[in-house]
Structures are given as structure tokens and as C-alpha cells.
Amino acid sequence: MIRHLFLIIWNQKRRNFGLILEIFFSFLVLFAVLTFIIDKYNYYRQPLGFEYQNVWSIYQDTKGAPKEEVFATQEQIRNALKSFPEIIDFTFTNSNIPYGSSRSITSLKKGDKEIDADIFTVDEHFASTLGMSLSEGRWFNESDRAAGYKPVIINGVFKEEAFGDEPAAGQMVEDYNDNPLKIIGVVDQYKYRGEFVKPFAGFFQRVDTTFAVRSLLLHVRSNADAKFEERLNKRLDQIASNWSFEINYLDEMRKSTLRETKIPMLIFIIISAFLVFNVALGLFGVLWYNINKRKQEIGIRRAMGASKSGIGRQFVGEVLVISTLSLALGTFFAVQFPLLKVFSVQAGVYFLSIVVSAILIYLIAFTCSLYPSVQAAKLQPAVALHDE
């Protein structure tokens, strides 16, 4: 019977060709959208690696003050912050903070391997302020100040690229000037650019006297309110009246960062839903039209011994065969993406996307063919065969 279905479809290639193309394109659209969503979702599922709740960021615009003055003023700020009971912990850091807009990248060497990585310049309190935990080694502490080496802490992606499954703590790497760096710890995950962004290799270095960092992260108690913010602002103003301070809340920054992914995602979903809906309508229309055009055939088949359910199965079956042909064509194109590595998306994501798109297409095609096929099955043979 399957062979017979292919025969009917083949003998009506011209009629079915349009249908195949239509299903083929909607498959590709679904595939593209689902790949995007699955890819993003995969990153989303990975742990963030830090806490953003009740974390505030303060950017200090030092108005071009020389770095010695900045250090002195920051020391005063440090002492002042300690007197606020609302502040649990705080840290001075370079401005590539979580959900911020800046990024700084350098490359490190491990043997003859060069690894591009985010570089975070932070102090001893960074991990505790952001609730980060280490999978190997330790965070910076006072002992690093006097040490004869330059300590760094790397993230999981860096470790994977440089050391694979081997432990990394205690190992050495070099910066681009061939200066040795000692790895003292590993944090598995630090997705500072947001939940949806692919994790990238990165490492932390301790802030020193080479340059001044201008961001400040506060971990505040949950009762920290606008009044506290006002007092804080006043105090900062007293210390550095000619600087300006910009306070932001990490959870707000997070929301706007997530929006950057969610909005295009939503637009894609709406467009593809619209397209797929159109295809479904078209499919339904064509099938409906076919059945009216093929009334005679239905009557003949019934007279020759096809049962009602046999007719229904034939019509649904034709649609499923046509869908299968379209999907075979679509899959051929879709698998080129993982094969040619067009985007930096994992092959597994593409394959899952192909499977889910195919299932959706089958469901849509099946649903659209169901009603017309039931109508075809119900047709009285004597009526269907009526000579005009």
C-alpha cells in the first residue's frame, strides 16, 4: 500500500511539488527558530556561577584624577562602607561586571597553545560578594600580596581548553609578555554576560597598583532601601565631591540583558508561528480541494473494495508521505549546518532541532489532513460515482 501511495504521489508530481516545497520551507523556518531557542536554552540551563540578588554596582567616574589620588580616595571609601550595617560585603573590580556592557579580552599561553580569554581584575572580596564558589584551589587573599608569583584564577571553559580533565590549580600559564602566572584556583562557571550567552574562557587577576579599577559591587541586606541609598550617596559625595557615582542594581541590569535575547526570540517565534499557521491553512485548503477533485477516485476505490477507513488512511497516508519527502529534503539541508560548522552551535542542538521540527511538521500535516480525510471517507460511494 505504501508503494501505491508513492505511485499516486509520483503520478501527480506537479500537484504535489508545491506542497512539498511549502512543507520544506516551513520545516527550515522551524528548524532555524528551534535551533536558536534550543541553543539559548542550553546555555540558560547551565549554572550562572554567581548571585545577582541584592547586589548593587557603583561606577565611580573619577573625572581623570591621577591614580594615586584614586587609590587614596578608594581607601577612604572602603573604610566608609565598612560602617554601613546594610552592606554585607563589597568588592572593587574592573568595569566588566556581570550584566554590564564592557568586556576586556586578552590571550594567555599554555605551552604553545594560545587561549583568548576574558580578563577580570578584581580584589579579594569579589568571590564572597558575588557568592561564587571554587571547584579547585582558593580565591585571592592577603598572602598573594607578598607572593613571588602573579596569581590567577581561571574559569571552567579556560580550564577545559588548557588542561582538559586534568586539575589546573598549581599549574602555570603565561601572559602575552611571557610573564608566568600561577593558577591558584578554578571557578567552574562565571556567566557574567548573562544566562543566554555562550560561556567563554576567562580568568581573574588580582587588582594591584598598575591601574585603578572604577567599579564597586556591594552585597547588601534585603532591607537596603532608597533611604539607605540616599545615605550612601551622601557619604560618597562627602568623600569625593568632584567624582560622580552611578548606582545600578544587578537584578535590573539582568532583566535588560535578558530582554536582549528574549525579544528577538519572541519575534522569531511569532513570525514562525505565523508562517507555520499559513502553511497549515494552505495544506488544509489543498487537501480539501483535492478531495473534491478526487471524488470520483474515492467512489471507484470504494466500489473496488476500499473501506471507509481505508480511504481515510490513504489520504492521511499521502500527506504523511509528502511530508516525509519534504522532511528528507529539509533534513538534507539542515544537516549541512553541523557538518560544515556554519555557526558555533553544537551538533547535538541541530539534531534535536531537526527531530523536534520534523515531529511538529508531522503533527501539523497529520492534523490538517485529518478532517478532509474523514470527509473523504464519509463520502457515499454511490454519490461519489454519480455521473455528471
Added chain:
Amino acid sequence: MIHLQNVEKVYQTKTIETVALNNINLEVGKSEFVSVMGPSGCGKSTMLNIMGLLDLPSDGKVMIDGQTFEAYSDKALAQFRNQTLGFIFQSYHLINDLSVIDNVELPLLYRNVNRKERKRLASEALEKVGLGNRMKHFPTQLSGGQKQRVAIARAIVGKPKIILADEPTGNLDSVMGNEVMDILLKLNEIDDTTIVMVTHDETMARKTHRLVRLFDGTQVN
């Protein structure tokens, strides 16, 4: 072989009620060749459809090959049609999307005969109607007489006990009509096939064993 008892068929449409068949009682014996005549609209096709289990009577009883069908499921009915009945129509009713041989195979397809056997039986049936050389053609490439012979091949491919033919020569000229008629006569004579044939043609009707006349849905003898 075919037994119609007090068969009535009423078509109900919005405006009118048409009595297409009125109290028909008819017995067709095994291996009998019966022709049915009557003016247009008198219910000949309706009667044939009821005999062919393509339509249900409004009232009365239909018995074919010793079976009644009240308790038959749609599937069982389809199977019975497939096994016992062969149909020939005035307008051939071939499926244009299928080649001649694929058309002829159709009844066997619904009988789960394997592909090779289907091809063999279908070519055999086509040889029988003299179309062994047209198997790969499509219906649109054939003349009316050829189409009707394909339809006959399709009707006989499953070796049914009964053939129901609704004006099989109605669209053919007399030469072609006679050819078709000869095939039917041979089927009846050699294979003992029971045939009921609707016709408008007295000369054709006279070649059969018995003539049934309908008028306005009623049998007149």
C-alpha cells in the same frame, strides 16, 4: 445469486422526495445474464448501486450470494464487494493518475495480493480484453472503447462471481459496443459470471438471457 425483495429507494432532498425505486422484487440466478432497460431517470442506476452494495435501500431486503448485510460492518461490506462484485460504468471511471495496469490492479490491492501476482493477474486480464500492449498507457491516452475494455479488465481481474455493468456501451459506437458486448457474453458463457447490465440498446439487451424493464421506479413485465 442476487435477490431483491420489496426494495424501495427514496431520495430526500430539501424540496422534493424522489421515489427512485418502488417495491422491486427481482431474482437473478447463478450464471444468468440479465439486462435492465427503462427510460432515463427510472431508477436503473439506483437499482444497480443497491445490488452492488454501494447504496442502501430505504426499505426491503438485499441478498447476494446467500448473504444479507444488515449486520455487516463497513469493512466487511468493502471486503464482500471486493471479493464478489465487479463494476463497469458508462463513463468508465478509471483513475486518470494511474496507468492502465495500475488501474486494473486496484481490486487486488485491496485484497493484499503481492505485487508480482497483481502484475501477473492484471496483465492476464488486459490480454483477455485485447489490451496487452497498452499496459503502461494512461487513461487519457486511450479511446472510449479502449477505456471501457480497461474497465472490464479491472472488473474481472479479481474473478468476481457477479458483474454489474451500468450502460457499458452507452458511450461507444456500435462497433466498439459490440466488441465490449462480446467480451461480456464470453465472460458469462466461459467463466459462468453472473451479469446484470443496464442498457438503452434493444439489440444488446436481446443478446442476454432475460430483460427486466423499469418504469418510474417500478418493475414492468
